[in-house]
Amino acid sequence: MTAQKEQGSLRRVNASVDEVARSLVGRFQTNRGVRRMLVLVVVAFALFAALRPGVYLSTLNLQNIAVAAPEIGVLAIAQMLAMLTGGIDLSIVAVANLTAITISTLYTAAGSRGDALGPVFILIGLVVALVGGLVNGLLVSRVGITPILATLATMQIFNGLAVVWTGGRTLYGAPRVLTGVGNATVGGIPVLFIALLLVAAGIGILINRTALGHKIQLQGANPTAAAYSGISSRRTLLGTYVMTGLLGGIAGMLFIARNPTASADYGASYTLLVIVIAVLGGTNPNGGFATVTGVVLAALTLQIVSSGFNAMRWSPYQYAVAQGLILIVVMVSDQVHLRRRRRGTPPALPVGPATPPTPV
Amino acid sequence: MSESEAPVLEVSDIVKTFGGVRALAGVSLSLKPGTVHCLAGENGCGKSTLIKIISGVERPDSGRIVVAGTEHDRMTPSGAMDAGIQVIYQDFSLFGNLTAAENIVLTGEVAAHRALYSRRRARPAAERIVRELGIKLDLEEDVERLSVADKQLTAICRALVHDARILIMDEPTTALTRTEVQRLFAVVRQLTERGVALLFVSHKLDEVLQVAQTVTILRNGSHVLTAPAAELDGASIGRYMTGHDIDESRQVVRLPADASAVLEVRDLTLPGAYRDVSFTLHRGEILGLTGLLGSGRSEIAESLFGVLPARSGTITVDGQDCTIRSIDDAVAAGIGYVPEDRLTQGLFMDASIADNIIASSLDAYRRRPSRLLDRRRIAETITSLFGRLRIKAPNVSSPVRSLSGGNAQRVVLAKWLATKPKVLILNGPTVGVDVGSKSEILQILRQEAADGRGVLIVSDDVPELVAVCHRVLVIRQGQVVQELEGDGVDLETIQRTMAA
Structure with missing residues (x-):
């Protein structure tokens, strides 16, 4: 009798342990944002491959996608992290440029020893990014300024510094460590793309497997309950913005690795683009929910569409329209899903005329 | 009509x-x-x-x-x-x-x-x-x-x-x-x-x-x-x-005479809210703190948890003098707090039961030297609390939003029990909880006290205080006006003193 009971409780413990493990590991399979982006990636790719197979499926084009996506992807991951706490970081592109400019300036100044000192310059560039992140973090967590305003101000400051520093000119030159990486491939896959995957894996681990990551999610899910749970918003937010700064620095390295130039106005359109990507990837702009996988897939989707437009020789303005449309379609599908769920009916069985009409 | x-x-x-x-x-x-x-x-x-x-x-x-x-x-x-x-x-x-x-x-x-x-x-x-x-x-x-x-x-x-x-x-x-x-x-x-x-x-x-x-x-x-x-x-x-009889009778186990003090509060004062509040909470004891809304009962609890730090007075937890100026200080001292407003202060509604339970004790599960969370131990803790508090839900990954009031309150309770607090403070522990769940929650509190914690219940639900508390302090206009003990803890007396 007791043995049976014990067995039963053991089975129950096992089942629950499995359950927890599945919920922690397997979030990605069950997540809508991820599934949706996976579909979008495949559809976009198939569409352009069918329209222009000769150009689109060439190794050159594929590698171009894989080389262009990482810098946007890393910036979007940084944005996702800030949005996970319910905040936003408008200054990441400015931080990235500041890092690129720092590295390029030091390299040029060092003259013939520039390549040997490359790693040191990279480190200094990353320190600049960390300081930028730290300033954001202090403004948000200690002073208590709303993230959108704090980072808007620092974005202006960092941009301004960059322009004053470079005199508005484009700097040329980067350590061979970086340019070498920028051109290298491993088994046909550009190293830059591998760098994106590494960053994504690192942030995935941070979010799901560290105390800080869990605190970041809880802080975004309900700041009041987080405070009442003994989670220090100061430390969590400071950690978050230092991390977004660091990711900005890494993006700056990717800028200069791909193309050995640095200027204050590089990637001017990225600031808003990475917000779009983060949201497309399933990040809740109110905080508390995001997946790295979704964001990486969203970055890839936009890059695939962008290069597709290139291959079709459609204009960048048409691409801008497409970007906006993709965002709207995804948001509409979110709303439809939400309303169905609120009405308590399974999404597979729409209920007659009450289903909101899809805007045409 | x-x-x-x-x-x-x-x-x-x-x-x-x-x-x-x-x-x-x-x-x-x-x-x-x-x-x-x-x-x-x-x-x-x-x-x-x-x-x-x-x-x-x-x-x-x-x-x-x-x-x-x-x-x-x-x-x-x-x-x-x-x-x-x-x-x-x-x-x-x-x-x-x-x-x-x-x-x-x-x-x-x-x-x-x-x-x-x-x-x-x-x-x-x-x-x-x-x-x-x-x-x-x-x-x-x-x-x-x-x-x-x-x-x-x-x-x-x-x-x-x-x-x-x-x-x-x-x-x-x-x-x-x-x-x-x-x-x-x-x-x-x-x-x-x-x-x-x-x-x-x-x-x-x-x-x-x-x-x-x-x-x-x-x-x-x-x-x-x-x-x-x-x-x-x-x-x-x-x-x-x-569908069955509800037991709301007084069930209190006698404390050993030598039970040591786990929380000592001396002359705690916060101008405008309460003054000169002193009391001792013993290991294994359930102490009630009651009074009308605005009497200062909630403020005292929030001061002990660092939400509303006191202006003067001393707080001693387990023999250690503590300066509690923030929630972090209180948690570090071993104090857990189940807040009055469960929905906004206590729970992450869209997060899973598991994530909620572990929210306050994350740092304890960091592995050395990697600093990654020990997921096996986390799962064990969650499973054991899920079972022990008899949370009714399909599984621990269900969102808290889907739970009833009583089950949601158990999740908040589980979150604090996971930190193994020395002192557990509960503000309105059964507000918005149905009768069946209420008597079970009170039984959990009796059990936790018996395991050696000090439990402080802040509430104006007098029958509930009578059912579980060893002693009850009545607060009026920010001061402790009466301490009731043993058989002195009864409905009539408390209600009379509260309103006097």
């Missing part, structure tokens, strides 16, 4: 299923003008679903809704309002940054498609309602600065501006003190004289019986009985609601 008068609202044979789960299995209800009807039942019995159906938020699978003789086969929220049905939810749905007068009038202005809001028109309309009900309400104050009771009055006034014929109130008394409840009931009597039909949704039995003429009880989505309130008492309603 005669018995034969036609019902103003009649719902019959309402069936509603959610994804295969039957929430309501053929429930009927009829409401007469000028009467108070109470809808009682444990959380999850279908009360809220029934209200949502009456107010047009949910559509029933089958059944009839007849309002004042007109059948509504497709009730919508605006249709319900036009038919004179108003619902006052627990959160009152008020705009905190607007004044009471604006709150009372504004939704009506919007409904009337007025493009411009006129302050001149608003004020008299609000004043008229307040005067008619004979209540005191500061119409010019921002609603967020009003007391809970005044917020409720604001919501009632707003409903009346809409010419409500049927007023449904969801748990109207849970957040009120005894005096405020009496004041509410006076207003309720005013309303019935105006011919308004009231439907109270509640599980606070004793209060309900004071004011209701008819009681309908639901259990697991089924209609159990409808009877005149005069034929029922607290015990019988409890039995109908749960």
